[in-house]
Amino acid sequence: MNGDSHRTAPEERLVNLVVALLATDQGLTKDTILTSVAGYREQGAGGASKDALEKMFERDKENLRALGVPIETIGDFADPDDLREARYRVPTAEYSLPVDIDFSPAEIAVLNLASGVWGESSMSADARSGLRKIRALGIDVDAPIIGYAPRISLREPSFTPLQRAIEQARVVEFDYIKGGSDAAHRRRIQPLALLEYEGRWHVYGFDVSLGAERTFLLTRISSDVTVTRASFDAALREGAGEKALAGLTAVAERQRALLEVEPGTEAALRLHRRGIPAEQGIHVPYVDAHIFADELASYGPEVRVVAPTDLRNLVIDRLERTRALHEEAVA
Numbered sequence: 001m002n003g004d005s006h007r008t009a010p011e012e013r014l015v016n017l018v019v020a021l022l023a024t025d026q027g028l029t030k031d032t033i034l035t036s037v038a039g040y041r042e043q044g045a046g047g048a049s050k051d052a053l054e055k056m057f058e059r060d061k062e063n064l065r066a067l068g069v070p071i072e073t074i075g076d077f078a079d080p081d082d083l084r085e086a087r088y089r090v091p092t093a094e095y096s097l098p099v100d101i102d103f104s105p106a107e108i109a110v111l112n113l114a115s116g117v118w119g120e121s122s123m124s125a126d127a128r129s130g131l132r133k134i135r136a137l138g139i140d141v142d143a144p145i146i147g148y149a150p151r152i153s154l155r156e157p158s159f160t161p162l163q164r165a166i167e168q169a170r171v172v173e174f175d176y177i178k179g180g181s182d183a184a185h186r187r188r189i190q191p192l193a194l195l196e197y198e199g200r201w202h203v204y205g206f207d208v209s210l211g212a213e214r215t216f217l218l219t220r221i222s223s224d225v226t227v228t229r230a231s232f233d234a235a236l237r238e239g240a241g242e243k244a245l246a247g248l249t250a251v252a253e254r255q256r257a258l259l260e261v262e263p264g265t266e267a268a269l270r271l272h273r274r275g276i277p278a279e280q281g282i283h284v285p286y287v288d289a290h291i292f293a294d295e296l297a298s299y300g301p302e303v304r305v306v307a308p309t310d311l312r313n314l315v316i317d318r319l320e321r322t323r324a325l326h327e328e329a330v331a
Contacts, residue, residue, distance in 0.1 A: 010039075012038070012039065013037070013038065013039025013040070013060065014039075014060055014063065014064060016037050016038045016039055017033070017037055017039070017060055017064070018064065018069060018090060020033065020036070020037050021071060021088055021089050021090040022089075022090045024089060025089065025163075026087065026089070026163055026164070026167060027072070027074045027087030027088055027089035028087055028088055028089065029085060029086070029087050029088075030054065030057060030086070030088070033057060033088065034050070034053045034054070034057065040053055040056065040057065043056070061088075069090060070090060070091060071088055071089070071090055072088065072089050072090070072091055073086050073087075073088055074086060074087045074088070074089065156201060156218040156219060156221065157224075158174065158203075158218050158221045158224075158225045159194065159201060159218060161224075161225040161227055162191050162194060162203050162218075162225055163194060164227065165191050165225070165227045166191045166192065166193065166194065166237065168227075168231075169190075169231050169232055169233070169234040169236075169237070170227050170228060170229070170230065170231055170232075171188060171189070171190055171191075171208065171227075171228045171230040171231070171232060172188070172189060172191055172225050172226060172227050172228065173186060173187065173188045173189075173225070173226045173228060174186075174187055174221045174222075174223050174224070174225045174226065175187070175221070175222045175223035176216055176220055176221055176222065177220045177222050178220070179220075179288055179289065179290035179291065180290055184222045184223070187207060187209070187216070188207070188208045188209055188228075189203075189205040189206060189207050189208060189214065189216075190205050190206040190208065190232040190236065191203050191204075191205040192204055192205045192206065192236055192237050192240035192241075192244075193205075193237065193240040193241035193243075193244050194241075195241055195244055195245055195248075197245065197248045197249075197287065198252075198274070198286070198287060200217060200218070200219060200291065201217075201218040201219075202215050202216060202217055202218065202244065202248070203215070203216050203218060204216075204240055204241070204243070204244030204247075205240075206232075206236070215244055215247065215248065217288065217291065219291070248287050251287050252285035252286060252287050253285060255285060255286050255287070255289070256276075256283045256284065256285050256286075257283070257284050257285075257286060257292070257296075257305060257306075257307065257308065257311055258278060258280060258281055258282075258283055258305075258306040258307040259271060259275070259281050259282055259283075259284055259296075259303055259304065259305060259306065260280065260281040260303070260304045260306060261281060261282060261302065261303050261304075262301070262302045262303070265299070265302040266299065266302065267296075267299035267302035267303040268302070271284055271303065280306060281306060286311075289310065289311050289314060290314060292311065293311060293314035293315045293317075293318060294318065296311075296315045297315050297318035297319050297322070300319075
């Protein structure tokens with residue numbers, strides 16, 4: 001087969017590069033770009049030398065800057081002037097909304113729903129493939145930015161140190177509260193990937209104490225994250241993001257709630273996009289019963305849990321505690 005049949009057009013290569021640089025706050029090294037982004041990857045597989053690929057990348061950077069795309073060069077964390085392992089990114093702040101614009105929860109739900117449709121339909125298969133390869137390296141990729149789609153979300157304080165530890169292949173420690181418990185336990189893990197699922201951030205890694213792979217919700221990390229001096233094999237990050245996502249998806253497929261949702265409400269906006277129509281309402285898959293119960297309780301009378309019973313009881317318990325706190329405040 002002719003190698004040119006898979007060659008990416010220069011303009012498509014530029015678009016793929018912009019998508020990749022927009023999709024990660026921490027930036028990408030030149031090596032990651034040349035081996036992951038469509039256009040460079042095919043040239044390298046076709047026999048192009050690393051020197052030729054680097055020259056192509058430098059030309060592409062200048063072309064994009066001439067078009068007004070602000071590509072940042074970031075030096076070493078410890079020494080910003082050391083550019084030997086420089087990382088590149090397009091700062092998303094350049095595309096952020098003004099700080100004085102506010103949206104209601106319902107408006108945010110509609111915007112995020114629209115951005116998901118827009119993003120999926122406006123991005124090429126090659127660009128998606130490149131981002132999957134970058135994510136597999138353990139580098140966070142903000143998937144909703146695909147196709148330049150807007151996304152409104154918040155990240156927990158633990159996100160940045162975990163992201164740095166993954167990049168540096170360093171072991172971390174933190175206190176973690178399991179679902180249904182009030183006590184925190186110390187965890188020591190090799191962090192391999194950060195991923196967003198059901199609108200919440202998770203860190204996937206190897207729990208050194210348990211000797212097993214585990215996924216942790218960032219919202220349940222109750223202490224500062226300590227990045228230790230201990231390191232681990234960076235090759236373990238390969239495919240970690242995809243493996244974690246597959247694991248969470250499998251759990252969600254096994255756990256489905258049957259819900260009755262009031263039409264035209266915030267609950268309807270948020271839950272129907274994740275749900276599957278049923279005769280009595282909608283089936284919504286979920287990973288963590290306690291986290292999902294928190295969400296469902298926040299909708300108040302807009303949603304009723306038909307099944308399973310355990311989830312319904314968790315929601316009722318939260319609503320009763322809320323009522324009790326309200327009655328104490330009024331008394």
